[in-house]
Each structure stands twice: as C-alpha cells, then as structure tokens.
Amino acid sequence: MLTTPLTRTLTEYIRRMPKVELHVHMEGATQPETLLKLAQRHAITLPGDTVEGIRQWYTFRDFPHFVDIYINICECMQSVDDIEQLAREFLAGQAAQNIRHTEATYTPYTHYRIAGISFEDQLAALNRARAWAEAEFGITAGWITDISREVSPETGMMVAEWAISSKDNGVLALGLGGDEVNNPPSRFAAAFQLAYDAGLPCVLHAGETGGPDSIWGALQVGYPVRIGHGVRCYEDPALVDELRRLQIPLEVSPTSNVCIGVFASLEEHPLPRMIADGLYVTVNSDDPPMFNTTLTDEYLRIADVFGFGADDLERLVLNALRVALLPEATKVRMEAEFVDEFAQLRSELF
Numbered sequence: 304m305l306t307t308p309l310t311r312t313l314t315e316y317i318r319r320m321p322k323v324e325l326h327v328h329m330e331g332a333t334q335p336e337t338l339l340k341l342a343q344r345h346a347i348t349l350p351g352d353t354v355e356g357i358r359q360w361y362t363f364r365d366f367p368h369f370v371d372i373y374i375n376i377c378e379c380m381q382s383v384d385d386i387e388q389l390a391r392e393f394l395a396g397q398a399a400q401n402i403r404h405t406e407a408t409y410t411p412y413t414h415y416r417i418a419g420i421s422f423e424d425q426l427a428a429l430n431r432a433r434a435w436a437e438a439e440f441g442i443t444a445g446w447i448t449d450i451s452r453e454v455s456p457e458t459g460m461m462v463a464e465w466a467i468s469s470k471d472n473g474v475l476a477l478g479l480g481g482d483e484v485n486n487p488p489s490r491f492a493a494a495f496q497l498a499y500d501a502g503l504p505c506v507l508h509a510g511e512t513g514g515p516d517s518i519w520g521a522l523q524v525g526y527p528v529r530i531g532h533g534v535r536c537y538e539d540p541a542l543v544d545e546l547r548r549l550q551i552p553l554e555v556s557p558t559s560n561v562c563i564g565v566f567a568s569l570e571e572h573p574l575p576r577m578i579a580d581g582l583y584v585t586v587n588s589d590d591p592p593m594f595n596t597t598l599t600d601e602y603l604r605i606a607d608v609f610g611f612g613a614d615d616l617e618r619l620v621l622n623a624l625r626v627a628l629l630p631e632a633t634k635v636r637m638e639a640e641f642v643d644e645f646a647q648l649r650s651e652l653f
Contacts, residue, residue, distance in 0.1 A: 309607050312652050316613055317602045319648055321641045322402045323623040324587055324598050326531050326554035328480070329393055329407040329446075331590030333376050335361060337392045341379040349375060361593050363562040366482070366512070369593060377413045383420060383428040390432030398440035400599045403637065404627055405442070408478050408506075408531075410449040412462050422465040430473045445475035445628065447506055452481035456490050463494035467501040475628040476504040479525065483513025492524040499526040504628055506554075508532055511565060515539035518546075527551060529585075529626060534560055536582075537573055547581045552626040556589035557605060558596040569608045578615075585623040613653070617645050 309317075335357035342349050351357040363369060380386055397405050409429065411422050426446070433444045448466035450459045466477045477498040479488060488495070488507060495505050508531035509521040515538050521527050522545070533553035536542045546553070557572050566572045577584050586605065588598045596604075602619075605611055624638055 309603060313606060313613065314603060316648055316652050317606060317616065318599055319401060320602075320616070320620065321644050322400060322598055322602075322620055323404045323627055324397065324402050325406045325529065325552075325585055325623050325627065326556055326587035326589060327405065327407050327598070328449075328590050329390060329409045330376050330380075330413075331373060331593060332393050332396070332407075332588075333389055334392065334396065334592055337389055338376055338379060341381075341385055341389070344385070345379060345381050347379055349379075358592075361595075363594055366563060369563075369590075370482075372593060373590075377410075377417055380414055381418050383424050386414070386420070386425055387428040387432050390429050391435060394432060394436035394442065394444055395440070396597075397444070398436065398442050400597060402598060403442050403641075404624070404629065405444040406447055406475055406628060407444060408447045408449045408480060410451055410480065411465060412451065412454060412458060422469075426469055426473060433473060443629075446473050447476045447478040448474050449478035449480045450491055450494060452479065452483065452486035452490070456493065459491040459494040460497065463497045467498060467503050470501070470503045474503075476506045476528070478505075478531075479507040479509075479521070480531070481508075483509065483511065483517045487517065488520040488525050489523075495525045504528045506531060510535040511560070511563065515542045518542055522549075522551070528628070529554055532556065532560070534565060534573060534577075537576075543580065543582070546583075550583045552583045552585055552622070553577070554585050554587050556587045556594075557601060558594045559589035562594045569604060574605060575609050583622065583626070584619065585626065586619050587623075613645070613649065617641075 335354045339354055339357055350360045411425050414420050414425055429446055436442055450462045463477055466474050498505055505526045506529045507521040507525040507527045510518040511532035514535050518533055518536055521530055529552040531554045536546055557574055560566055561569055586601050588596050588601055591597050602616055
C-alpha cells in the first residue's frame with residue numbers, strides 16, 4: 304500500500320491516463336477471486352478457501368513460496384474454458400486501468416504438461432479472450448510465448464516451434480523466464496536462433512535473480528528486442544554502457560524487484576538513475592496480485608517516492624508504446640491519441 308498520499312490531482316491523472324504494459328505474466332496476474340472459482344470448479348484444495356484467505360496466501364514471502372503459488376494457479380487451469388476465463392478476467396482488469404495495449408507473457412508448456420492441453424487449443428482460448436476484450440473494451444493484447452528456464456533445451460525448441468507457428472495469430476514474441484540461477488540463456492540458444500531466423504521477436508528475462516552475466520548472456524544469444532528487468536546492470540559499468548549504446552528497452556517492475564529482494568526498498572531502486580543515465584526504461588507490474596500491485600499502482604508509487612510529475616510519467620508511457628510489438632502505423636496513431644488524451648486530462652485536472 305502507498306504510505307505517503309500523493310496530491311489528489313496527480314493521483315487522478317495517473318488513474319485515468321492511457322497506459323501500455325509490456326511485462327506482465329498472465330498466470331501470475333490471476334486474481335484471488337478467479338483462482339478460487341477455478342479451484343472450486345475442479346474440487347482442488349488450496350491453502351485458503353475464501354477470497355481473503357487466498358489474498359493472504361498470495362502475500363509474498365520468498366521466491367520458493369512465489370513458485371508454489373504459481374504452480375497451484377497452473378494446476379487449477381484444467382481446460383480451455385479455464386484459460387479463456389482467466390484471460391478474459393485478466394484483460395478486463397487491464398481495461399479497468401485504461402491499459403490500451405498489453406503484451407502478456409504466457410507459459411504454454413506448463414499447461415501442456417499439467418493438463419495435456421495442446422498449444423493450439425490454448426492459443427485459441429487466449430485469442431477468443433483477446434477478441435472479446437477488443438470488442439468489449441477497445442483494447443488490444445498479444446502473447447509472449449515463454450520458455451521456462453527449468454525445462455530442457457529440447458522442450459525449449461518445442462516451445463519456439465509453437466511460437467513460430469503462430470506468429471501471425473496472436474503470438475508476438477518468444478520469451479524466456481524462470482529462475483536465472485544456474486539456467487543461463489545459452490541453454491536455449493538454438494531456440495532463440497530458430498525464432499530469430501523465422502522473424503519472430505525475442506524478449507528475455509535477465510538481470511533479476513541473476514546478475515550482469517545473465518544480461519550479457521541474453522544479449523549474446525537471445526537477439527532480444529527487449530529485456531525483462533535488467534535492473535542489476537549496475538553491477539557492471541561496461542554493461543550499463545552497452546545497454547545505453549544499444550538502447551535495449553528494459554521492462555522494469557519496481558515493486559516486484561523489491562519483493563523479490565533485489566533492492567531493500569523502493570527508495571533504493573535505481574529507476575531514477577536508469578532514466579538519468581540514458582537507459583531505455585518502461586514501467587510494468589510483473590505478477591501484480593502476488594506483489595500487491597497493479598500497473599496503476601506502479602505509476603502511483605514511483606510518482607510518490609521519486610517525485611515524478613506528469614511529464615515524467617507520460618514519457619514512460621510513451622516509451623512503452625514506442626517499443627510495443629505493434630505495426631509502426633498503429634503505434635503512430637496510438638501515440639497521437641495518447642498525446643491528445645494527456646493534454647485533455649491536464650486541461651481538466653491541472
């Protein structure tokens with residue numbers, strides 16, 4: 304929760320401003336209400352049997368606890384109807400925050416392994432939800448098909464093939480997630496080479512639970528158009544120079560970084576330094592209910608702690624829009640719309 308109230312005007316501005324989110328895990332964004340419905344549907348026992356009980360269980364303790372929650376969520380997704388329901392409720396939550404475009408990370412192999420649901424059936428369910436959200440709310444979304452670092456390189460290749468087969472059907476990129484420790488990107492170099500050769504963008508997590516070596520590895524073998532996190536780059540000044548030179552967009556999730564223990568507090572987060580040093584920064588929520596946050600809350604918190612004003616926040620929103628995996632003409636149109644809306648909000652509120 305926020306401890307220092309912002310001005311009412313800036314708070315309202317942040318809540319209403321148009322946004323783009325590039326780093327959010329669909330499974331990790333499952334709200335307690337949704338999870339409880341899925342668990343009851345399949346007679347699955349969870350550590351809590353009420354919404355409040357699930358919310359308390361969600362409260363972050365450590366990384367193993369986080370993984371346990373994530374696996375429990377996946378075990379409750381037993382059918383294509385479950386996947387579509389989760390995706391619809393997730394996208395409705397994005398729309399409620401005026402998030403106009405979302406690029407959500409999704410880990411299909413987990414559901415193939417647990418519930419035996421084919422990738423084609425999973426994607427069809429996701430795309431039904433995507434079409435519904437566009438018709439219902441006027442928002443867009445796409446999927447970053449994720450390889451979990453814990454799987455074998457052979458499984459990584461299979462996920463890459465799945466993603467490539469659907470690059471014109473809702474899949475925007477091939478991702479890499481999971482625990483970075485002892486799981487370097489080089490294990491999946493062949494999968495990312497395959498995606499790159501097929502013209503599918505790659506987006507790799509690096510520099511969160513792993514240090515600079517993980518980020519260097521992503522740059523060397525992953526052909527990344529963006530890097531998820533990247534916040535530990537300051538442990539290697541040469542890496543900071545390289546990220547600035549390349550202008551690789553970094554998907555920064557401040558509250559997540561603090562909860563995971565990368566930084567002791569939000570006040571110690573290097574976000575302002577990253578911006579001042581000319582790194583390309585976007586702001587995201589990662590696994591929002593597990594970290595007691597939303598994308599809106601992320602903007603509220605950084606405005607509060609770092610004293611960011613409307614100009615700073617608008618730049619961060621436009622940073623995300625400009626590196627979204629959308630057609631250039633779409634991004635140009637959306638940027639013009641966003642700028643107009645920013646101006647209208649300013650005229651109403653300031």
